[in-house]
Amino acid sequence: MKAAVLNAFDAPLDIQCLPDPVLGTGEVVVDVAAAPVASYSVNVFNGSRNYPLELPLIPGPGGIGRVRATGPDATRLRPGDWVFVDSTIRSRDNIASPEQILLGWTYRTPAALPLHRYFHHGSFAEQMLVPTENATPIGHIAPSDAGRWTALGRLLVPFGGLLAGGLQAGETLVVNGGTGGFGGAGVAVALAMGAGRVVVTGRNHGTLEDLARRHGGRVRIVRFSGDEARDRKSICDAADGPIDMVLDFLPREASAAQVRAAALAVKLGGRVILMGGLRGGAGDLGLNYNWLMHNETTVRGVWMYSRDAIPRMVQMVRAGLIDLGQFELAEFGLDSTNEAVAYAAANAGPRQLTVLRPDGYSGGHAKKLS
The missing domain is CATH 3.90.180.10 (Medium-chain alcohol dehydrogenases, catalytic domain)
Incomplete structure (x- = not known):
């Protein structure tokens, strides 16, 4: 061969x-x-x-x-x-x-x-x-x-994260770092699963606008400013209500502050799924123990997807979702x-x-x- x-x-x-x-x-x-x-x-x-x-x-x-x-x-x-x-x-x-x-x-x-x-x-x-x-x-x-x-x-990589996080129809999701291949695919998969609103963050304004234009009114976009508190406020404003879950696909070049900007915006009992690529010192997120405990937040790392996700994704494609x-x-x-x-x-x-x-x-x- x-x-x-x-x-x-x-x-x-x-x-x-x-x-x-x-x-x-x-x-x-x-x-x-x-x-x-x-x-x-x-x-x-x-x-x-x-x-x-x-x-x-x-x-x-x-x-x-x-x-x-x-x-x-x-x-x-x-x-x-x-x-x-x-x-x-x-x-x-x-x-x-x-x-x-x-x-x-x-x-x-x-x-x-x-x-x-x-x-x-x-x-x-x-x-x-x-x-x-x-x-x-x-x-x-x-x-x-x-x-x-x-x-x-x-498509299967973000699907694995969304399944692990238990995304439910009607919920609000933040795709943190949504301008890359997996993040952008995560927007499409989340909408197919019935997400009520998807807030997409990133630095490339043109790509963010393209995602909003293609996917319609359920998608809102936030361009990172580099200021953690300001970015968190922008995410909350775009969500216009409680944030149920964060799916993080930030790349190696991102900072822990960009992760926290979204992770600390989730509601009481919210979920944070980490599937990105932060390395070295940037991988030390500095999440506050007291806040995590009192906010009852679930933080979970996910690598790839379960095997049973594959036929389910095939069904979603065949069904036109x-x-x-x-x-x-x-x-x-x-x-x-x-x-x-x-x-x-x-x-x-x-x-x-x-x-x-x-x-x-x-x-x-x-x-x-x-």
């Missing part, structure tokens, strides 16, 4: 011909039709993100494809089925506290290294090997739509992987979706389909 291989950090990916994956029990081989290219891929590949991974590696966390072959223990999956490949692989020998990796992307702890070494290669290839439970059927789709269906991976047409799609052939990585970095945002097509659909050049 043909694949894009990362042989060394800060070096271009190399297009190589490698042996096809070898199928085992409890596994599935998938013919990859479309693989998402994250806007920060360039930072993973040059090593600046410091993601733990062993090289050489075929990168690519998940995607859309068709089942090529299943192990002898598969009961429902059949060759030819269209599937979403979930990149979150969990160890099977410790159900209470499983080790986790992101396929073709990173492993979380040294204990997860055996998983990373076995399920090593990701979706920047014509084929990939995954655990059976990581291939979720999505029903029939036209091959031309496979790239757009990779948006499931972006989530419109995959909201994304601006650019597709590249496998031979143009390095071009795709550069394009994704230069075109980040909540509506942009950069996709590799190992099935050759795009003919090796960028192709806007929306």
